[in-house]
Amino acid sequence: QKEVEQNSGPLSVPEGAIASLNCTYSDRGSQSFFWYRQYSGKSPELIMSIYSNGDKEDGRFTAQLNKASQYVSLLIRDSQPSDSATYLCAVKEAGSYQLTFGKGTKLSVIP
Amino acid sequence: GAVVSQHPSWVICKSGTSVKIECRSLDFQATTMFWYRQFPKQSLMLMATSNEGSKATYEQGVEKDKFLINHASLTLSTLTVTSAHPEDSSFYICSGQPGGGITEAFFGQGTRLTVV
Numbered sequence: 001q002k003e004v005e006q007n008s009g010p011l012s013v014p015e016g017a018i019a020s021l022n023c024t025y026s027d028r029g030s031q032s033f034f035w036y037r038q039y040s041g042k043s044p045e046l047i048m049s050i051y052s053n054g055d056k057e058d059g060r061f062t063a064q065l066n067k068a069s070q071y072v073s074l075l076i077r078d079s080q081p082s083d084s085a086t087y088l089c090a091v092k093e094a095g096s097y098q099l100t101f102g103k104g105t106k107l108s109v110i111p
Numbered sequence: 112g113a114v115v116s117q118h119p120s121w122v123i124c125k126s127g128t129s130v131k132i133e134c135r136s137l138d139f140q141a142t143t144m145f146w147y148r149q150f151p152k153q154s155l156m157l158m159a160t161s162n163e164g165s166k167a168t169y170e171q172g173v174e175k176d177k178f179l180i181n182h183a184s185l186t187l188s189t190l191t192v193t194s195a196h197p198e199d200s201s202f203y204i205c206s207g208q209p210g211g212g213i214t215e216a217f218f219g220q221g222t223r224l225t226v227v
Contacts, residue, residue, distance in 0.1 A: 034215065
């Protein structure tokens with residue numbers, strides 16, 4: 001059974017701070033890792049994808065992957081109230097189209 | 112990113128009736144699309160994998176005779192909820208992947224189904 005674990009939160013950070021979201025996964029065969037943002041009542045929106053160990057930066061977002069520890073994280077710098085949403089971690093194994101999602105972490109950025 | 116369009120965005124139907132939800136890939140061809148269901152405050156639960164030109168693959172516990180999936184073309188997959196009941200009320204979301212080296216999945220807008 002493939003599992004993706006996330007702290008459900010809510011995670012509250014003040015505006016301008018760094019928000020750190022964490023995710024662990026059970027399947028060592030996982031090759032692709034994604035972070036999605038989901039606003040209440042809306043469908044998920046892709047924020048970041050990462051495939052190799054290390055950091056990947058895109059604007060205020062940085063994804064970090066450590067395959068040895070089966071751990072992936074998302075850092076949001078200079079958090080804004082508009083970042084308040086549920087962040088879903090998803091993983092995919094090699095050769096598969098199917099994503100396995102975590103339950104999501106609810107982030108609240110306090111003005 | 113690639114665009115997936117889902118219609119309708121919300122629907123209210125009477126118990127016992129059927130509802131069809133459409134999922135279209137607008138700028139890519141999708142041999143495989145996925146249908147998810149999401150209950151309030153819960154994560155996405157994969158219902159089935161829709162394969163163009165063949166039968167869908169359903170996840171354990173999902174009734175294939177109740178949730179009919181048709182993927183007749185490379186840009187359109189449909190989910191029909193048959194004989195809907197109030198417990199089928201949920202947020203249904205489809206996703207597709209462009210392929211061709213693109214591994215990200217892109218989601219439709221979702222359909223809020225309320226069965227009364």
